[in-house]
Amino acid sequence: MNVENAVIPTPKQIKELTEDGHDRPIYMVNLLKFKEKAEYEDGRETELTGQEAYGIYGSEVVAHLAKVGGKPVIGGRVTGLRLGVVEELWDVVAIAMYPTRKAMFTMLMDPDYNKSTVHRTAGLAGQLNIEIVLPEG
DSSP states (O other), rough: OOOOBBOOOHHHHHHHTOTTTOOOOOOEEEEEOOOSSSOTTTOOOOOOOOHHHHHHHHHHHHEEEHHTEEEEEEEEEEEOOOOSSSSOOOSSSEEEEEESHHHHHHHHOOOOHHHHHHHHHHHEEEEEEEOOOOOOO
């Protein structure tokens, strides 16, 4: 199994968010790996760690989630691996709920949301997003 952290989704992954027939709530498991020191694309000087920069994004994203009917579910620091093997653990796991895939896509395309992503990009070394759909019933 090959595992690659990323910061930007592939075109195929973006396309999947807009496909019809996905009108059920989704939960996104975010496995987050932070840069040691934040690096802003505009070259601004900062003393923030990657986690601190991402924390700014995280605080702002709560309102962006609410605009599309989503919400944060849970988040916390990774403290160890109890089963399996990976080269390096992620720093934080966070789960967010979106009412549909399209709601998530709507948030991602919102200009206000995109203003917040400068902190996400500055702080993240990479991440995995794993979509979960709960069983019907």
